[in-house]
Amino acid sequence: MFLRKNKILAGMLSMLLSILLLNGCGSTSAEIPTNSSADNQSSSGESVLRYAVESSPKGLFSPLLSNTTYDNNVNSLVYSPLILLDENNDFKSGLADKYEFSGDNLTVTFNLRKDVKWHDGEDFTADDVAFTFTSMADPKYTGSRFNEISKIVGAQDYHDGKADSISGIKVIDKYTISFTYSKVYAPALSNFSQRGIIPKHIWSKVNVADWDKQSDLLNKPVGTGPYKLIDFKPDQYVELAKNDSYFGGAPKIDKFIFKVANTETELSELAKGDLDIVELSSTKEEDLKMLKDAGIKIEEKPSANYQFMTMNGNRDFFKDKRVRQAITYAINRKGIVDSLLGEHGQVINAPISLAGWAYPKSGLNTYDYNADKAKELLKEAGWIENNGVLEKDGKKFEVDLMVPTGNKVREQSAPIIQQNLKDVGIIVNISTMDVASAMAKTKGQGDYDMGLLGFTLEVDPGDADRYWSSSIANNSQFNFSNFINAKSDEFIEKAATTIDRNERKEVYAKWGQLLNDEAPYVFLYSQNAIRAHNPKLQGYKYSAYSVFPDIQNWTISK
Incomplete structure (x- = not known):
């Protein structure tokens, strides 16, 4: 059960601007394992889901470095945050199974799950959480996330090179960590829901200033999320395989593929069964009618x-x-x-x-x-x-x-x-x-x-x-x-x-x-945010802020 004290901030939205930089659509056809239009299975019998993307990820497969929707989507499957968002944008248990605010609302304490393993089998602990958020304030950090933790006590001094650590981040024990703010900060929990945790035992060995140059590590990311990245072909696809040890339960779909799709042909690919989910940019009635006539499911919601x-x-x-x-x-x-x-x-x-x-x-x-x-x-x-x-x-x-x-x-x-x-x-x-x-x-x-x-x-x-x-x-x-x-x-x-x-x-x-x-x-x-998907896909959900909620429970049938 995910406990909340003081009724803090359930499911909010924000003015954080991530600029709506709409990239050009890709046109390179991807040579990837193809679904049979009949059964959504690979040649080995594994279930496969294909998600169309207009542009290729850059390959910044780190939640502290990524700066495009395409990289962020991959990272959201590979890495887990302390708090997850459901399809209603409400908070639910992530890597933390409980959080509690102090009486003055300045300190939030997270009790972490004790059953979480990194994709390489190492234990997940509070040291990983402290390392992740401390790195965001490192003077040599090249990413854009510092503002998310800048209001934590001592973060600015550490960022300015005036301190050796962030006094407001305290590892209490192996599975407990607290964050203290200089003043009440209502968006705190929302920020914790947006940032996946990275493994200290891997990234502490690399100078923070060089993180964005570590293509070997970035292209083979180790997280705690429901899927593991197994292959990345720029301008073609990203292939992920299910994490049987995922703390939320092993995903029911074996493989998840982000396929770079041409916007001119993605709707026909969806209708034929070569794609399973497409984020629709076209609102032409003839396009929507074509999909509906093909039995495609269409959902529409307000967007962010x-x-x-x-x-x-x-x-x-x-x-x-x-x-x-x-x-x-x-x-x-x-x-x-x-x-x-x-x-x-x-x-x-x-x-x-x-x-x-x-x-x-x-x-x-x-x-x-x-x-x-x-x-x-x-x-x-x-x-x-x-x-x-x-x-x-x-x-x-x-x-x-x-x-x-x-x-x-x-x-x-x-x-x-x-x-x-x-x-x-x-x-x-x-x-x-x-x-x-x-x-x-x-x-x-x-x-x-x-x-x-x-x-x-x-x-x-x-x-x-x-x-x-x-x-x-x-x-x-x-x-x-x-x-x-x-x-x-x-x-x-x-x-x-x-x-x-x-x-x-x-x-x-x-x-x-x-x-x-x-x-x-x-x-x-x-x-509006419009998603069209294969009718064989069951349990599919999305929201303005949660692209893959409860993905471990999605199924795709023959």
Whole structure:
């Protein structure tokens, strides 16, 4: 039984931004053991499940180093965290079978399972947990996870080279470990649910600065998860075999294969039985009908992703809130959703995921499409129409809109936005580029006017300070609009240091209303997460934050 004290944080979502970097689809056909379309078995009689991925993993098969969805998915099967998430995003037992908070809510103590083995047969202990989280603060660590544990007592000093250890991490005995925070930190448990534990007996032998260069270790990872990685062919596939010693029970499917699939053919492959699960990017009714006619099961849920248009607050065009609000009114967001997503997405009005508990249910301006209202606000802000183009102080309202390639719906929305803004007198020049180039332009003060981007939100919105707090505005990679607002900082701080979820929800409602009014972004839409799967696959579940919940209980029949 997984015990919880003080009703801490069950199943939250977050503002941690993992940028929605949609990679190009792969087209290399994979020479891998193929399912018979009749029985989903390999030639040896083993059951096999194939999961389509648009791009190949990089091969960073370490939960402390991976930075793409594709590597993360592999790692989630190979490694286990202290806490797991179920299909409802609620916490359940992982490597820890119990946790308890101290009376002041500053210290969380984990009691670990005593029956866990690493894939190589070594015992899993609290030393592995301490090693994992201490490594994330090592001055030589090259990954991006430090912020997850930065609020633990002593973590910053260790990270800065001022201490030899992290005083807030204490190994109490072989199967007990505690973490003490400098102040109450509500997202703590969510962070522990996101990070798999790595084996000390392997990685302590390598200098932390060289971890990302250890291709032999990375390509043959040792974890405690339900599957073991047995083969990786870049641009083709990742093959995993079941871990018979998995603490959650031996998986019922013998092999799991991530297959790099061409998005142009993956639906027909699924219909034929050559793939078993596909994350649908197409919402074309003819595609969905084809799958349904083939007997394919389709599930649809709100996702943790949303698309937005950022406006660089350092540009004079966008310093007046009335201009930002006018631009939001001027864009027919509902029209974009209806024409490009149909019933498979919805307009959003605050930077909080629709997939969880914190999105405000009321109090938001919906900014319904209204060109007249937009013109009125622009006139109030001093912009005067001259031959169909707005001018102010002799300067035309002409801006560039950068559009990263790779997300078809986003690309298709750009000319709609261009025309909508032209209708109110704003000239928009579309500039397409790859994602990396677009991200480079947002750094520092920002070398851009407007841009279409996306966020993938993680489990708890308490980490919003990474992206919105004015205290880090000049250093944050993700505060694209250079938004600085003391009241926003206040809400973020209060929500992150409040334990009770109902109280936090009230704070996030106020924060959402503030961002909705200030409009540093035009919040566009959130596309639903749609999964299509082989009807022979039973027990299949997923959520916005748990891609493979209870995978050990999935079955695939003949």
